[in-house]
Amino acid sequence: MVRSKYLALLLLLPMVACATRPPSPRVLYRSARKDMAKKEHTAGFTEDVKERMQVRYDKAVALYESSLLTNSEDLLFAAALLATSDRTPDLELAEVLGNESAAMGEKRALPVVAEIVDKLLLKRGMAQRYGTQYAYQPGLGRWRLYSVDPSTTDEDRALMGLPSLKTLQER
Secondary structure, X not given: OHHHHHHHHHXXXXXXXXXXXXXXXXXXXXXXXXXXXXXXXXXXXXXXXXXXXXXXXXXXXXXXXXXXXXXXXXHHHHHHHHOOOOOHHHHHXXXXXXXXXXXXXXXXXXXXXXHHHHHHHHHOOOOEOOOXXXXXXXXXOEEEEOOEOOOOOHHHHHHOOOOOHHHHHHO
């Protein structure tokens, strides 16, 4: 009897450990993408989606603050998730995480960083640098590229893994 209780506890231990393990940034990002897909063709997120997104942002920040983002991929997915936030502190942290991921050799982080930089510039009332941000014009039924800083070259965009300005304007 003692032996079977002990064995049962040993078998339960991994399940308990998994239940308390925080979700990975990749899991948080993928679940956010599912919620964001529901936003298509709508004016914005519903309140329940906004709440779920905020919980994900808070979890990503907590992972960072707990030093649990230890590799380039974790940093990349946390940055990509936070890049979808509208809060300036989230975006600023996303830029840091994306740059750290890129410094570790993660090339996919570069366009994410460019997107974050552009989003922060627009929030500050400035022209975007790379040309990653668009606004939907319902009356025309099309997307319009926000103002782009003319001093940024296509070479600068290529370094960030982005296409030329002409290609971005044609999208």
